[in-house]
Amino acid sequence: MNAPQHASLIGQRIPKMDAPEKVAGKTRYIQDLNLPGQLYGLILRTERVHARIVSIDTSAAKALPGVRAVLTAADVPIHPIGVNKDNPPLKGDKVRCERDEVAAVAADSLEIAQAAIKLIKVEYEDLPPIFDPRDSIKDGAPVIHAAKPDNVAMAFDYAHGDVERGEAESDVVVEDEFTLHRVTHCCMGVSGVIADFEPVSGNLTLYSNTQVPFLHKREFAEVLGMDPSRIRIIQPPIGGGFGSKLDIYPFEPIAVYLAKATRRPVKLIFTREEEFIASPTRQPAIIRLRSGAKKDGTLTFRTVDVLLDNGGYTSWGATIPFVMMQTFSSLYRVPHCRYHTKAVYTNNPFAGSFRGYGNLQATFAIEQQMDKMADALGIEPYEFRLKNAQNAGEVTGQGMHFKTCGFQDCLETAAGRSGFVEKRKALGAAKGLSGVRRGVGMASMLHVGGGAKIYPSDGCGTILKLDDFGHVTIMTGASEIGQGSETVLAQLVCEELGVPMSAVTVVNNDTDITPWDVGVHASRTTFIAGNSAIGAARKAKDKILAAAATVSNMKAEEMDLKGGNIVRASDGEKVMPLAKMLRQLHFSDKAELVMTTNYYEPPSVHQDKGFKGDVSAAYAWATQVVEVEVDTDTGIVKLLKVWAAHDVGRVLNEMGIEGQIEGGIIMGQGYALCEDMPVVEGHLVNPAFRDYKLITAPEIPEMDISFIETMDGEGPQGAKGVGEAPSICMAAAVANAIENATGVRIASLPFTPERVYSALKGRPL
Amino acid sequence: MMSVETEINFKLNGREVSLRVPATMKALAMLRDRLGLTGTKYACGEGECGACTINVDGKTVNSCLMYAVDCDGREVVTVEGLRTPEGLHPVQQAFVDHGAIQCGFCTPGMIMQAQHLLENNPTLTREEAKRGLEGNICRCTGYTKVLDAVEAVADKNGRCSHG
Numbered sequence: 001m002n003a004p005q006h007a008s009l010i011g012q013r014i015p016k017m018d019a020p021e022k023v024a025g026k027t028r029y030i031q032d033l034n035l036p037g038q039l040y041g042l043i044l045r046t047e048r049v050h051a052r053i054v055s056i057d058t059s060a061a062k063a064l065p066g067v068r069a070v071l072t073a074a075d076v077p078i079h080p081i082g083v084n085k086d087n088p089p090l091k092g093d094k095v096r097c098e099r100d101e102v103a104a105v106a107a108d109s110l111e112i113a114q115a116a117i118k119l120i121k122v123e124y125e126d127l128p129p130i131f132d133p134r135d136s137i138k139d140g141a142p143v144i145h146a147a148k149p150d151n152v153a154m155a156f157d158y159a160h161g162d163v164e165r166g167e168a169e170s171d172v173v174v175e176d177e178f179t180l181h182r183v184t185h186c187c188m189g190v191s192g193v194i195a196d197f198e199p200v201s202g203n204l205t206l207y208s209n210t211q212v213p214f215l216h217k218r219e220f221a222e223v224l225g226m227d228p229s230r231i232r233i234i235q236p237p238i239g240g241g242f243g244s245k246l247d248i249y250p251f252e253p254i255a256v257y258l259a260k261a262t263r264r265p266v267k268l269i270f271t272r273e274e275e276f277i278a279s280p281t282r283q284p285a286i287i288r289l290r291s292g293a294k295k296d297g298t299l300t301f302r303t304v305d306v307l308l309d310n311g312g313y314t315s316w317g318a319t320i321p322f323v324m325m326q327t328f329s330s331l332y333r334v335p336h337c338r339y340h341t342k343a344v345y346t347n348n349p350f351a352g353s354f355r356g357y358g359n360l361q362a363t364f365a366i367e368q369q370m371d372k373m374a375d376a377l378g379i380e381p382y383e384f385r386l387k388n389a390q391n392a393g394e395v396t397g398q399g400m401h402f403k404t405c406g407f408q409d410c411l412e413t414a415a416g417r418s419g420f421v422e423k424r425k426a427l428g429a430a431k432g433l434s435g436v437r438r439g440v441g442m443a444s445m446l447h448v449g450g451g452a453k454i455y456p457s458d459g460c461g462t463i464l465k466l467d468d469f470g471h472v473t474i475m476t477g478a479s480e481i482g483q484g485s486e487t488v489l490a491q492l493v494c495e496e497l498g499v500p501m502s503a504v505t506v507v508n509n510d511t512d513i514t515p516w517d518v519g520v521h522a523s524r525t526t527f528i529a530g531n532s533a534i535g536a537a538r539k540a541k542d543k544i545l546a547a548a549a550t551v552s553n554m555k556a557e558e559m560d561l562k563g564g565n566i567v568r569a570s571d572g573e574k575v576m577p578l579a580k581m582l583r584q585l586h587f588s589d590k591a592e593l594v595m596t597t598n599y600y601e602p603p604s605v606h607q608d609k610g611f612k613g614d615v616s617a618a619y620a621w622a623t624q625v626v627e628v629e630v631d632t633d634t635g636i637v638k639l640l641k642v643w644a645a646h647d648v649g650r651v652l653n654e655m656g657i658e659g660q661i662e663g664g665i666i667m668g669q670g671y672a673l674c675e676d677m678p679v680v681e682g683h684l685v686n687p688a689f690r691d692y693k694l695i696t697a698p699e700i701p702e703m704d705i706s707f708i709e710t711m712d713g714e715g716p717q718g719a720k721g722v723g724e725a726p727s728i729c730m731a732a733a734v735a736n737a738i739e740n741a742t743g744v745r746i747a748s749l750p751f752t753p754e755r756v757y758s759a760l761k762g763r764p765l
Numbered sequence: 766m767m768s769v770e771t772e773i774n775f776k777l778n779g780r781e782v783s784l785r786v787p788a789t790m791k792a793l794a795m796l797r798d799r800l801g802l803t804g805t806k807y808a809c810g811e812g813e814c815g816a817c818t819i820n821v822d823g824k825t826v827n828s829c830l831m832y833a834v835d836c837d838g839r840e841v842v843t844v845e846g847l848r849t850p851e852g853l854h855p856v857q858q859a860f861v862d863h864g865a866i867q868c869g870f871c872t873p874g875m876i877m878q879a880q881h882l883l884e885n886n887p888t889l890t891r892e893e894a895k896r897g898l899e900g901n902i903c904r905c906t907g908y909t910k911v912l913d914a915v916e917a918v919a920d921k922n923g924r925c926s927h928g
Contacts, residue, residue, distance in 0.1 A: 015861045022869030023857035023876060025804020025844035032803035188808045188816060188870035188904050239806075239870035240904050272809040482868025482905050655864035659910055663867065666907030689813035689902065697898040697908040 006498065006562045006572070009491045010717050013655040014501060017487045018237065018480070030192040030209055030236045031269055038194070039068055041258045041268035042113035043251060044103040044120050045278065046095040049347040049682030050144070051124035053094060056103060060119035066112035069261040070120070072103045076257045079223045081248050084153055084314035086145055087350075089223070089250040089257070094127065096144055097312030097347050098682050099278040101250045106258040106266050129347040131682055133286070133309040136344040144312065144345040151345045153310045156321040158611045160329060160397030161336030166301025170292030172376045178365040179748035180285040182309075183675040184276065185354060186694060189239015191279060192269035193252050195259035204256060205232045211245040211479055212519030213511050215455070219248045224256055235509040241481035242667075243353040244280060246521050247315045251278070276687035280352025281677060283317040283343070284309040287365040291334075297379045297387045301336035304328045304365075308343040310351060317351030318343035320358025322454070323447075325611060327362040330396035331446040332370075332388035337397060347682045353521065355664070359447055359728045360671060367443035367732035368745065381424075381736070382415050385444060392710075399612040402619055404720075406647025406708035410623040411444060413645035413706045418625040420643075424740055431743045433632050433760055438640075439741025442625045443732035449649065449720030450618030450712070451602045452522040459601040460529040461515025464493070464536040466544075466594040468586055470564055470579035472499060474536075475507045477517025478529030483723055484656040485525040489533045491653060492716055496537035498561030499578070515597070523721030526652065527618065530716030532600035539596035547585050548575060603714065618712045618720045621647040624665070624729040626701070628737040635757025637738060639669055639701040642730075646705070649712040649720030657722060661705050664726025670695045672731040676750050773837035777802075778846025786833040792826075793817045795833035796843060804844040804873045808902075815901030818874035819843050825881045827900075844873035847880060855918055856880045863914040867905030875901045879915050888924035891916055 021027045058070040073092025080088045091100050103120050107113035128142040135141055136151040143149050167173065194207035204226065210216045213233040221228035238245070251268055258266040270278065286307045292300040304325075310318050321341040329337045374381035390396070392405040415421060423440045431437060451458045463475040474493055480486045486506040494501055507513055517529065545556040548566045552559070552575050560569040566576050585592045602617035623645050629638040642665050651657055674693040678685045686692050711718035731749055738756065739745045746759045755765045770785040777800070786795055796802045796819070805828055808816035812827040819828045820842040847854040853861065856879050866872050875898065882889055882897040889897070894915040895908075903911060916924075 013864070015864065016866060018869065019861040019866045020853065020857075022866050022872050023844075023853060023860045024848055025802075025873045027869055028803060029806075029870065031807060032797075186902075186904050188806070188814070188868065188902065190808065238868060239808075240868045242904070272811075484867065655910075659864050659867060659906055662907035662909040663905045664907070667904070688811065689809045690811065694902050694904070695907075696900075696902065697895040697912065700895075700908050703907075703909060 009494050011651045011654055014487060014491060014653050015655070016484050017490060017506065027237050029189050029239050030194065030207055031189065033194060033207055033236055034267065035194060035196055035265040038265040038267050039106040039108065039262055040110040040113045041255050041266045042105050042110070042117050043101050043254060044117045046100040046102050047098060048095050048124050048126065049098055050127045050129040051095050052127060053091065053102065054123040054125055057121040058103060061105060061116040064112065064116050064119060066108040067105060067116045068108065068264065069106045069258055070103060070116065071257055071261060077225060081219065081223055081250065081253065082314050083247070083316055083318060086147070087250065087313040089253040097349055098684065099349060101254060104254045104258055106262050129682060131346055131348060133307050133344045133346055136346055137342065144347065148345065152342050153314045153345055154318040154343045156325065156341045156611070158325045158329065158339040159337065163301045163303055163336045163338045166336030167292055169294065170300045171295040172373060173290065173292040174369055174373050174376060175290040176369055176372065176747060178287045178289065178368070180287070180361045180364060181749050182281045182284045182677040182679065183671055184279055184281045184677060185240065185242045185244040186692070187240030187242065187244055190270040190272060190275045191251065193255045194265060194267045195255040196265040197256065197259040197263070199263045203230050203232065205234060207234050207236055208252065209238045209245050210235065211241050211481060211521060213479065214477065214516045215519055216248060217511055223253050233511045235479055238481045241520060242355045243357065243521065246353045246519065247280065272689065273687045276692065277684055280315050280317060281349055282354040283320050283351040283358065285361045287361065289365045289369055291369055291373060293373055293377060295377065297377055297384050299332055299334045299388045302328055302334050304339040306341040308341065309346050309348055310343040311346060311348045313350045315350055316353035324358040324362040326398060326400065327359055327366060327446055329398040330390065330400050331366060331444065333390060348679050349684060355667065356724045356728050359445060360731060363443060363445050363728050364732045364735065364749065367729070368735050368747070371736045371739065372745070380421055382411065382421055382442060386411050399614055400619065401614045404618065404649065404710035404712045405621060406710040407444065407621040409708045410621050410645040410647055413708060414442065414623040414625045414643045417704055417706060418643040420625050428740050431741055433742055435632060437630050437632060437741035438627065439630065439737040439739065440625060440627045441733040441736025441740055442623065443729035443736065444623040445725060445728040447620050447725050447728060448522050448616035449527065449620030449722065450616045450714060451524040451528045451604060453604040453606050453615050455518050457601060458518055458528065458604060459599055460517040460532040461599045462532040462536040462597065463515055464540055464596050466540060466582055468579065468583050470499060470503060470582060472497060472504045473507060474504060474533055475514050476529050476533060477514050478508060478525045479520045480508055481520050483660060484653065485529060487656060488526050488652050489529055492530050492534050493537045495717070496534060496541055499564055515599070523620065523723040523725065526719055527715055527721045528600060528602060530719065532598050534716055535598035535600055536596045539598060540594050543594055544578070544581055548581055551584065617714045618649065620720045620722055620725045622725050622729060624733050626730070626733040626737050628734060628741060630738055630741045630756065632742065632760055635753035635760065637673060637734065637751050637756055639673065639734065641702040641704070643704045644706070644726065645708055646722060646725060647708040647710050647720065648722045649715040650709050650718035651707050652717060652719050658705060660722055661726040662703060665703060665730060666695050666700055668727035668730025671727065672734040672749065673751050676752065771834050773834055775836045775838060776840040778842055788834060790833040791829055792819065792831040792833050792836055793828040796828060802843050802845050806870055806873060808870065815878060816871050816874040818877040818901065820877055820881060825878050844877055847876065854880065855921065856883060859914040859917045863910050863917055865906060865910040865914040871901060871903045875903060875911060883915065883918050883922070887922035888919050
């Protein structure tokens with residue numbers, strides 16, 4: 001009789017481990033948690049956009065029964081937070097945007113806190129505001145932060161090659177300006193925190209939605225003047241992240257201040273309106289892009305000038321030029337490139353990190369211009385891209401080394417499956433400005449797929465233990481934000497240890513237990529935390545098989561772990577049950593438990609001062625083709641179908657990766673077609689789902705998803721990160737499709753009926 | 766800020782409940798804060814996202830818009846009431862099996878609406894499912910796997926393969 005065959009879990013459609021609890025309504029998000037004796041925190045926001053605070057009178061609020069604390073900047077240490085340390089959690093001297101926090105209340109009930117907030121009187125003296133980032137850098141512009149008199153929050157300059165030489169060699173030069181709008185994450189679970197400060201021990205427990213618990217812990221210690229070892233961060237299941245929870249925000253230290261002042265736990269949860277007003281946004285951008293090519297279609301140079309609207313304070317949004325420059329320098333082979341970016345202060349809402357991290361903006365510009373250049377050269381845009389596409393083995397001008405690269409496969413697959421070239425030709429021949437027209441458009445992208453070495457370490461730790469019954473507990477620093485990381489980590493460990501998914505528990509949400517990780521960002525978790533978990537599992541396996549060798553007549557390397565057993569590697573024949581071996585180890589004379597640790601640091605490097613270096617251990621690629629219908633009488637653009645080809649390294653969980661790509665495509669569709677946060681004189685016009693339009697079920701396109709498996713040598717089982725990639729191409733592809741349908745190219749987003757109609761009538765908004 | 770309290774009696778997930786609620790209290794707040802049923806979610810508070818969807822007398826309602834007092838005499842089902850003694854409701858199981866969940870915050874409302882659609886039209890088409898779920902926002906999944914799950918139940922209910 002043959003030994004049982006144990007199918008690999010890699011590539012299978014495995015349901016998320018947390019799904020049964022989630023469908024039953026049993027999952028307790030931060031909104032669902034309550035601590036004994038808890039108070040309710042609430043923040044008074046300014047509603048002014050640029051003003052000096054003359055006085056704050058909290059006496060009436062303090063006198064209200066049930067109010068336990070009312071705090072202003074005068075009551076707390078002044079310790080600004082954020083990437084530039086320019087954002088005091090409570091504002092004392094002046095306010096710089098609508099969301100600014102000027103006072104906070106803790107009360108016995110939310111109703112009392114709401115009543116108290118209304119009793120706080122603030123006197124202001126308005127200051128001249130700036131709303132257009134182009135005005136921020138004009139001579140004599142009002143100064144928003146005294147420490148930055150030029151209003152420049154951050155600036156980046158990058159270059160490789162010799163742009164002047166590249167331009168001299170060009171037969172065609174194209175220059176465009178693109179304008180990108182402001183959107184926000186719209187996590188279904190609003191922001192919130194519970195701060196529990198224990199006055200006797202001095203311990204602070206924070207129940208937080210953060211995506212970066214270990215960086216958060218360090219920053220909290222700084223802000224609060226606390227010993228970091230007294231701070232414990234527990235992450236309840238998170239109702240959506242998408243990059244919104246990468247930074248520390250004022251409401252978090254404010255909740256701690258209130259908890260310290262009252263010596264009671266304080267719960268502070270946003271309303272949806274507050275979520276819109278007081279959450280970070282994607283960075284609005286004005287991109288001037290100039291590129292050249294030779295007659296044969298070889299790219300010669302690019303120069304890029306980007307102006308980012310930073311808003312009133314600096315969060316991670318100001319650092320998106322890191323990612324944008326990768327696309328400009330390295331998506332295609334371009335021998336000469338120069339890139340300049342400024343993120344400038346305005347009195348608008350401030351921008352943070354958002355899935356794609358600047359790459360949606362950069363790709364919108366570059367991939368529209370690729371179409372324009374192809375037209376100018378008389379080359380089919382698909383062929384033009386293919387000619388300049390990167391290949392495996394190349395090292396770009398920015399120092400990125402593409403050890404695996406599925407770009408050309410992505411292009412060929414998306415074009416082939418959609419019939420892109422023929423379709424674009426046929427629809428383009430019928431393009432026009434009347435009736436309903438159809439068009440197809442293509443865009444491609446490059447994004448980090450093996451972490452991004454921005455912090456001193458880009459690593460992740462794992463602690464792994466097996467109990468006497470063969471049950472595995474994985475303690476990982478990597479957070480689950482809905483993307484399915486815990487399921488993928490469990491799969492990878494099961495694959496090594498030959499146990500079923502039901503034999504695994506993942507602990508991933510408590511800084512007192514889990515080892516360090518830099519955070520959920522840069523599409524890094526599967527790659528970095530996956531490699532870390534595999535390493536821990538292999539150490540455990542080595543230990544188990546070495547022990548098995550002492551009680552069997554086989555060498556360790558002749559055995560394997562499969563189906564919950566120690567088996568003979570050659571034929572799968574059972575040697576002994578895994579659990580039995582574990583118990584023997586545990587209860588032998590030299591008693592031992594199988595527990596291992598592993599820290600994985602990817603073999604990437606920090607960029608030098610010129611932003612050059614192989615910053616990721618692997619790179620992800622994708623090409624997406626879209627087909628749209630444009631109603632020229634109304635300006636309504638309907639997305640009919642998307643063909644998406646993604647270099648994912650290897651599919652680990654087919655259902656999970658499809659979910660990432662489908663969700664990302666629809667998020668990209670929203671960015672392209674309907675999501676918009678118009679800010680008029682610093683005030684958000686539409687802080688509600690009623691007016692901020694998200695894609696709903698009837699609007700989704702048909703999707704055809706292809707996986708290009710390049711089997712990355714460094715990736716866990718060959719996989720690359722894919723979380724951000726799917727939303728990046730959509731806006732550019734839709735823009736190209738609108739042009740194919742109508743002959744009109746629209747250089748600003750979103751493609752709302754109003755904007756499209758105006759453009760078709762020759763009066764662009 | 767005390768408002769008048771009213772006694773209400775209704776059937777919740779198959780059991781009779783009786784409690785006093787302020788006239789201004791919404792059904793969502795009653796379920797979450799008074800009755801400890803936190804499966805029903807707040808995500809917008811103005812009936813725009815469907816995360817708070819419950820079933821009242823066989824119809825789905827945004828519980829953030831409905832007053833708690835209006836539950837009096839009604840039969841209310843929340844996501845916690847779908848589970849049968851044998852395990853997950855077939856719609857819940859289909860959401861698990863078809864990957865219809867990521868962060869899961871919209872999931873209870875989405876499932877309540879999907880269950881309602883399937884109860885009234887057991888063999889519904891994908892297009893009908895799309896229309897029926899228009900009021901439920903999901904930021905993670907792009908809806909595709911949600912629709913796959915709903916269709917899988919419709920198929921089990923005997924829908925012909927062409928839908």
